[in-house]
Amino acid sequence: MLMRTLIVALGLMVLPFAAMACEAPVSVCEQSAKGSFNLIRGGQPVTVYVDTGADTAVRHAAEDFRADLGRVGGKPAALIGDISTAKGPVVIIGVIGQSPVINKLIADQKINVDKVRGQWEAYTQTVVDNPLPGVKQALVIAGSDRRGAIFGTYDMSAKIGVSPWYWWADVPVAQKSEVYVTAGAVHDQPKVKYRGFFINDEEPAFGNWAREKFGGINAKLYEHVFELNLRLKGNYLWPAMWGKAFNGDDPQNTVLADEMGVIIGTSHHEPMARAHDEWHRNKDKGVTGGKWDYNTNAANLRTFWKGGIERIQRPNGSLRDNIITLGMRGDGDEAMTEGTATQLLETIVADQRKIIADVTGKPASETPQVWALYKEVQDYYDQGMTVPDDVILLFADDNWGQIRRLPTKDNDRSGGFGVYYHFDYVGGPRNYKWLNTNQIEKTWQQMDLAYASGVDQLWIVNVGDIKPMEYPLSFFMDMAWNPQAMTPEALKAYPERWAAQQFGEKYSERVGKILTQYSQYNARRKPELLNEATFNLENYYEWGSVTAEYSGLISNVSDVEKDIKSIYEDAFFQLVRHPVLAGFNIYRLYESVALNRYYAGFNDPLAIEFAEEAKAAFETDQWISDAYHKVANGKWNHMMSQTRIGYTGWQQPEQNVMPKVVEINAKTATGRAADSPANVLHEGWGPFPYSGQPFMEEDGYVSIEAEHFARKVDGKGINWTVIPHLGRTLSSVITMPQNVAPSDPKTGMRLEYDLTLTKDADAQLHIYLVPTLDTRGQGGLKFGISVDDGPVLVQTFNLIPDQPDWNKAVSDNAHVVKVPLKGLKAGVHTLKFWRIDANVVLQKLVLDTGGLKPSYLGPPESPMAP
CATH class of the missing domain: 3.20.20.520 (Glycosyl hydrolase family 115)
Structure with missing residues (x-):
């Protein structure tokens, strides 16, 4: 109920009618309600009317809506240009001031257009009883201008279950023999021109x-x-x-x-x-x-x-x-x-x-x-x-x-x-x-x-x-x-809502999670930037972590694929399976190359195995593209022909190039790696469940996800806000509204993290930020760091496009600011992150007390004290 209410109130992308449950004016459902308009009856859509002299753009949209009604109902809908020929219920589409029929409905006070008249691309949708002689009921879509009428029409197409991607991604249209539009009126218009x-x-x-x-x-x-x-x-x-x-x-x-x-x-x-x-x-x-x-x-x-x-x-x-x-x-x-x-x-x-x-x-x-x-x-x-x-x-x-x-x-x-x-x-x-x-x-x-x-x-x-x-x-x-x-709440709900529009509510929660996860995994480092050294092979074994995450995602995709109706097969491959499978495979390719080189250094026969795995992954990459090109009877042939493997500079290679693997002689391969990464292959690691307890130093570091603060102090009219999944690991924290002027640390707006050190240390704090730029052109973005009641250490970062720090930040999808914190004593401390400038997006905090190992994602989050 909460999600449905949110969707109706926000007026964002509409869901197919099953999700609306007939709870709001001019929503679409399969059951009749008091005053509702029977848009499709027994599979037969009502007639659609648009003036013969209407703008060509409005007529295009009306023709598409007529076709959409046929896609849903299964039978063709009629399109007429003379309202006197209308028999029974009718959909009336037109522009205020241009359509004689719309103008008459306004004059007769059958529809109210006060909130849309004269506005840019605005529309109203109204269910009207007895709108015209001989017409018992109508659904009226009136635009303030031609695009207003167009958007009001396509909005109704989306409500009845026709995805904007029905052609471009082969999203099927579920047929319904009965479709009703609830009574009332709604209006909408864009906020960006x-x-x-x-x-x-x-x-x-x-x-x-x-x-x-x-x-x-x-x-x-x-x-x-x-x-x-x-x-x-x-x-x-x-x-x-x-x-x-x-x-x-x-x-x-x-x-x-x-x-x-x-x-x-x-x-x-x-x-x-x-x-x-x-x-x-x-x-x-x-x-x-x-x-x-x-x-x-x-x-x-x-x-x-x-x-x-x-x-x-x-x-x-x-x-x-x-x-x-x-x-x-x-x-x-x-x-x-x-x-x-x-x-x-x-x-x-x-x-x-x-x-x-x-x-x-x-x-x-x-x-x-x-x-x-x-x-x-x-x-x-x-x-x-x-x-x-x-x-x-x-x-x-x-x-x-x-x-x-x-x-x-x-x-x-x-x-x-x-x-x-x-x-x-x-x-x-x-x-x-x-x-x-x-x-x-x-x-x-x-x-x-x-x-x-x-x-x-x-x-x-x-x-x-x-x-x-x-x-x-x-x-x-x-x-x-x-x-x-x-809003952040609408952002969080969006993946599931979009998945529902393409695949229906039954699969929306699972597909929405896949969309979110694959987007995050693919964004960590764009495939064209990957190589065998991107992630750490030893120490935290990041390669095992990221490929394990992808492998788990592949399993989730397969589970949905077993359950989903066959009519969704083509769309599911394009929108869900392909980006996961292709992304996982290229990670598998480079991890295998990394393992091959590692074991080759010990003359370990495992090098041979991983060389073969790398070669197989390279061949699989082409197989995946070929499969995409065969989808929908070859409709999208060539669409995945962009080269992506073998970059040596910014420009693409002419063709995909197999990464170099080290070939060793199986007969003479006798060495063994002392500490084998394969022992922990795909075990992975991730954040510990957060219980609100202090973070404990372990193995020479303390690692804390940004959202796991012990306390937060908001400002006047400005709040710390967690944005799930933003960044490389768990989430990020920002302040909202985002355009508020800089804060003085004296106002006290901060995040606090409790941690326990097991020994005295001269430490270094690594602050992982989502890359952002100084949009005000004031010499960089600022934030503050302090420990306990110590002074606020103001930090400035200023990423300049095409400069080395920026190159690294956009390649890594993170910018790390390092702050020395000398003379920390063993015991409990409170680390504070202070707001100064907007557009500073915090991902993670890692305190190195002497044991931090080189890594890409940063070490796993430290466990909490018992």
Whole structure:
């Protein structure tokens, strides 16, 4: 009951109707209730009505809803354009002020649209009795604008059990012979104005798939992309751009986007509705080419850009729905020439805005524009670069999930702010394009901070090939719709809710746990960064721990797979089994290589066994990809063809390369390892159950998970909050709200950890943090450490993208700050962690009293005193 109430109250992603239990207005169920609307009766859906003169985008959505009703009911639903022909119950879809039928219902006070009229992309869903002559009952979906009507329609599709991923992940639709919509009315609208994703780094997977299945990245393909975006309640897209041109490759791309209601943009380095590849194609009339350099080739560039704006005009001269990217980077998404002055960029933007005004015949401020402060462009902004007030300023993350900068000035600008985020990246310290390695908990922490800091105009995420980012993309888009509703409690419930939408409630709890665990395991260190030395082989034997965790997860997947209905087989493989199996296998590969080299050093015959295991794992990796490519009768062939094994630098190898193993002669292999890691193979270790007792020093260290504090002292209007699973081990602790100004330790806001030392020691405290950046640009992030009643030792860390500390932090998915604590006496102590700055995310505390061994995850949590 609690979860159902939470879902209804938050207005987040809807669950299939079985979960709603007919407890809220306009919820969907299989039983009739007083005043409910019988949407499907005996498998036959009601008729769907939309005006013949309605916007094409609304008609697209209505047609999809008609099809969705047929998927659920099993029989086709009728779609009509003349309300006088309606017989019996009907679904009415339209836009306030544009639909004569909707306008009449408003005038007759049959529906109330006061809370949505004039709003951006808002909608109301209302069950109405006797709405029109001859119509006994109707479900009315009224939008404040065309996308409002679209989102209200697709929201109802989700309620009746059609996942946004029904096509993109082959999620089956459960058929129901009876479907009812409860009486009443609901309304909703987005909190972030522009919400979308970026198809990028799309070769070889997405590109080869699209060419095989659609003959190219064209309008036939984009129809599926646009529909997915809208079903996820997104409205904005950056199209694929590696050697491609959305407007140039297929002129129907832009026409179809406008017809379906999707706003098109271009990436951070492609200004003025032009794909960068078009510059090098040099086919546009009036463009003579030359260098991509405004100092030497401004006239040609202006002609090129003008052609881009002219090309996105509708036949009536107005622009199709676009957000125009401004600015300029160097050729091929590189930094501009060293020493580029901010004045040049300001000149470029002024000239671009003049082109927009000249082509549209309106002030440039009336056309939506965005300027991406990506990499070095952010530095120019920090140094005082002037940006027109109506332009959206798009901040970026560091390409690895840490936002670089958030608003500290210009907070009242009319254009507002946005964030460009990454689930996929090509660049240093290593490409990551293969598996989903993104924790929704990390995405939540960063985007919650962004929204709390005033970023509410544009959220866009780089999703690579779309697949296999289904799960984090759903989360990003759901959160973008209403960031305020995505509380820590809603975040915790999300995996199970998403699993229920794809596989039904019966499996949702088990699948939700798998989603959470595999995301954490894959995020610890992205597969492209793995090697045989990533985890410790001796000492704590971390390799045994992580592979044991994966092995346990494989067992959980198999248990669900035995139980789940066969209709879910294809979707389950794509969304659940593949990321677990592929992730586990690559860990098994590198652990086997590590063990091979270890035993080879002793001329131990076990080296031969582990060499064979490594070779088998390498072959299995390809088998897993081949299995993916056979799913759904080969529908997703090529989608897992991204190379991932054999990196030696940031760029991908041309093909997967088997890691080197040491071959030894079986006849002469006589040595034996003195201390065999195989003796503890896959035993693993983990945190001890926390009982609130003091932590005891053991083996020369004390290790404490962040959430296992003995006491916490909150501040005025700000609280310590545990975020389960965030980070590499158990959880992390943050303070909320996240945008609160720095705290003075004198206010006393702190976490306290009780521990017992068995001997006097000059110790060193290792503080494990989730990597974050100084979004205020104030020289780093601060926190405090103290012991007992001693002074607060203020610590500062400042991760700078592309610098060594940052490279290590994003590779390790942790940043460790070390603080010497000299002269500690044997006995009981209280270690205190003090809040100073926001965006400091604590994972773990390890006090080294002389016995700490090298490790990746940190040592296992110390046991508590008896």
